[in-house]
Amino acid sequence: MHDDSVSPLPSDPRFAGLRRRGFLAATGAASLGALSLAGCGGSGDGGDPKGGGTPQRGGRLRAAFAGGGAGETLDPHRANLFADAARAKALFDKLADYGPDLAARPRLAERWEPNRTLDRWRVTLREAAFHDGRPVTAEDVLHSYRRIADPREAFRAKASLEPIDLEASRATGRRSVEFVLKRPTAEFPNVLAAFGAYIVPAHADDFDRDPVGSGPFRFVSFAPGRSAVFRRYDGHWDGAPYLDEIEFVVANEESARVNALLGGQVEYAHELNPTTARAHEGRGQIDIVRLRNSAMQAFCMKTDRPPFDDVRVRRAFFLIADRKELVDAALAGAGETGNDLFGKGYEYYADGLPQREQDLEQARFLLRQAGAEDLRVTLDTSAVAAGFTEAASVFRDQAKRAGVTVDVRMGSKDSYWSDILDGGTLCCYRSGAMPIEAHISQRLLTDSTTNATHWRHRDFDALYRQAQSTRDTKERAAVYERMQRRLYAEGGFLVWGFADWIIGTARTVRGVEANAPANTLDWARFDKVWLA
Template identity: 60%
Template sequence: MHRPRLSRRTVLGAAGLTAAPALLAACGGTGTDAADAPQSGGTLRAAFAGGGADEVLDPHRVNLFADAARAKAVFDKLADLGADMAAVPRLAESWTADAALTVWTVKLREAVFHDGGPVRAADVLYSYRRIADPEDTFRARQDLAPIDLDASTAVDDRTVEFVLRHPLAEFPSVLAAFGAYIVPEGATDFTAPVGSGPFTFAAFEPGRSFAADRFDDYWDGPALLDRIEIVVADEESARINALLGGQVEYAHDLSATTARANEDNDAIALVASPGSNMLGFAMKTDRAPFDDPRVRQAVFLLCDREQLVESVLSGRGLVGNDLFGLGFEHYADGIAQRERDVDAARALLAEAGAADLGIVLDTADVGSGFTEAAQIFAEQLREGGLGVEISERNADTYWSEVLTEGQIASYRSGAMPIASHISQRLLTDSPTNVTQWHDAAFDDLYLQLQSTADETERQGLYDRLQQRLHDEGGYLVWGFADWIVGTARNVHGVEQAPANTLDWARFDKVWIA
C-alpha cells in the first residue's frame, strides 16, 4: 500500500515526536563558532527521506541515507572514511600488515556495548562472518570478500588477525565499508538493537520515526545531545518546510534550488559539501536495448551535462564524465571529458539498427532534482531520435525495483572509495549491481588491482578499469552536486562532509545553544 508523504504540518504529529522551543534566529549557527561553546542537553529532530514500512534496524542491511544515519547513531565500525576517502580508525585503535600484505593485525580500543559488555575480537569476527554469509545479500559482503574469515582469528579479546586471500594494500578501507558495523556476537534480532555507538535505541516505527538516547559510556565521549530523533519526510519540500516551521532542527539532502532560495534566510543555516553527491542514470547492460554498447555510447553522446548541472543544480555542482568519484583518490582524471555530439550518436544508433528506438526511463521523487533531471534528459535523448517514456515509480520501493527491473533509471550515490563503488556495484556478484555489468575480465583486473602493492602500478590498473567503464559501462554520470543540509540557527557542530563519511550525520558532536 502506498504510504502518504508527510507534509510540513504532519511531520511531527504523525511521528509522535517531542515538542521543542521555537527556532532561534540569532547570530551564530552551524559550525564551530568560537563564541558558542559546546553545550550538553536537548533533543535534535532530523528529517530524512525514508524507505517505507519495510525499513529495518539491522545495520548490515543499510541502504538508504536514513538507514545509515540510524545505524551510525547506534553502532560503530572498525574504521570510517574521512572527507578524502581515507580510512580513519574508530573501534580499531590501530592496524598493521605483514611484509606480504596478506595478514593484517587489528588492535581494538577499549569500548563497550550498550548492555555493558565489552567489544571483543569475537564480536568483530561474528559481525564480518554474518555479512559475508553467501546465503544472504548484505551490501558489504563484496567489500569483505578479500578476507578469509575461516582462517582469521581472535588472538585475544582486543586483537584480531585477519588473513587475506591475496595481498591487499588498501585493506583499511575494507574496515570502513558501508554497512560493516560491529554487533554483539550472536545478535540476530534487531527490533531493539544493542550497539556500541553514541546513542542507545529508544523507539522505532518503520517509515515514520526513530529515537535514540545518549550513551554515557561511549568510548569517544558522551554525545552532547540528550536524544536524536529521525523523522521520515520523503519529499524535499516537506523537509525544508518542517525546518522553516520549527518542527525539526535538521533537514537532510536539500537541493541547490532550495539552498539558493534560502541562502539569505536568517531563520536557518545551510551546510554544503561541494561536489560530493554523484548524479546520473543507470543503464541495464544485460538487456535490450542497452546490451548493445553502441546504444550506450549513443546515449552518452546525447547527454548535455552542462545543461543538467545548470538547470537541476542551479550551477552549484561539477560536470561529470561518466565515472564515479570525481576528486577522490584513484579517480582517472586523465580521461578526456566527454562532449555532446548528436550527429555521432545518431550514426551509432543507425549502425545498431536502433534509429527509432523507444525506451522507458524510470524515476521517482527519491532525491533532489531526480524527476527534473529525468525530464531534461528525456528531451536531450529525443533530439537524437529516441522515443522516451518517463515512468514515475513508487518512491517507497524505487531502489529495490530498479536494482533488477527496467531499462534505464535515475541514479545517485553518496561518497565512498572508488574501490568500494567497484566492489559493491560493478563486479559480477556485486549485491547492488544496478547496471547488471557482468564481465569476468573486469573482475579479474579488479582482483589484480587489489593485490598490487606498488602505488603507481595500482593507479594504472584503476585507470584501465575506469577507461573501460567510460567506453562501455552502464553508468552515465552527468554531475556532482554539493551535498547540502539545513539546520536551525541554534544548532552547532554540523560539519561539511560528503555523505557516508565519518562527519556526515555525526550527531554525537552536535549541540543546541
C-alpha cells in the same frame, strides 16, 4: 529500496507540524577503501561551515528524518534507511568508516596491517567500552561479522564481508583479530567500513528495547515510526559528545521537515530539495548545508544488447548529453557536472581525463557509422529518485537534436531498481557514495550481482584482481586509472552529474560538517555538533 507506509506521529504539541504519509527511500552505500597500514581515529576534519566558535556542552538537538514506520528497528545490521543509519551511527561503532574522499579511516580499529600477499590482515582494536562497561574485544568483532554473514539473514553488509573466511579468522588476543581472506584484497579496509558493519556485543540479543553499543550516545527510548532519544555516553573512546541528548524525529514529507525547522520544533532537517534550499539560503532564518558529490546521476546503457552493443552508439550518446543543462534542469543546479566516471573527488578518481562536452555533429557521425541514423530507443525512468523524470525529459530533447528518438517509459517506484537491473536497454540511474573500488567490484565485473550495464570483460576483471594484489598504493592507483580510461572510452555509464545532499539546520547549530558526502563518517554525525 523500499516504499512502506507509516503511522502518524503521536499527539505531541512539540511536533504539531510533523505529519506525513509514505516514506522516502534511502540510497545505499557499500564498502569503502584505502590501503592504510595504521592510523588514528578522531573527529572529522574540515571546518565548521557556520563560523565555528568554542564548542559548548549541553542541550538536546532534535533531528528530523524520513522514516520507515512501525517496522523500524535499532538493530544496526538491519539499517537500510537514512534514519536507521543515523541512529545506528549514534549508538554503535564500526572498525572503520568513510572519509570525505571515501578512503577508510580507523574507528574501533586502531590500526591494520596485511601480510606480504595481502590475504591475511591483522587488526588491532583500540581501548573502547560498550555502554554497559564491558570492553570491546576481538570476540565481539568476530561475533558481529558472523552474525552479519548468517545465511538465514539478509543483512545489508553481508555481500561486503564476502572476502573474509570467517571460519578461519580468529582472535589472537583480547584486542587483536587475524582476518583470513579468500583472495588477496588490498582494499580490505573497505570491508571494515562497509555500510552496516557495526560491532555489537557478543551477548546482544535485544536491539529495540535495550540496545547496547560503543557509540557516542546511549539508549534512552525508542518508538518505531515516531522518535528515538539517546543520551551522551561519557565513556566514548573519541570523547563525550557536546550534546546532552539527541532526539531523532520521524517526518516523511520534506515540507513537514522544513516547517518543523522553521517553527523551531527541530534543529536539524535531513534531505531537503534544491528548491527549498534556494528559497532559504542566505535569508538568515535557517542555515543550508550542502554535502557535495553525494550521489552520482547517470544514464545506464546495456552494453550487451542493441543498440548499445555497438561502442560507436555508446560514444554517440556520451556526446549527445549536455551535462550542465541536465544538472541545471534535473537537479535545479544543486550539483556539478560528471564526466562519465563514478566517484568525482574520491580516492583513485581519474581526474586527468578531459571533460566531455556535447558535440552533436560528432554524435551524428558516429551514429551514421553504426548504421543508426534514425535510432529509436526507450528510456526507462521513475519517480523513485529525485530528478529522474526531469533528466529523462531533458535528455529526450537533447537526443532529438542529434536525430535520435527517445521514448520515455515510466516505471513503478516499488520495483524500478529490480526491473532495470536486467530489463530494458537505457535507464536513469543513481548511486550513493562508495569507494571507486567498491563501485567496480559490485557493478562492473563479470560476476557482479548489480551489473546494470552488463559490462562483462574478462580482461577488465583481471585488472581488478591485479589492483587487489598490488601492495604499492601508487602502482594500484595506476591500475585503477587504466580501468577508468577504458570505461571513459567505451563503458555503459553516461555519468552526467553529481548531486548535492542538502541539510537544513537552525541558526543555533554548530559543527555540522559540510565536507561529508552522504553515508560517510561525518554525515549525520552528532557527537561533534553543539548548540550555540
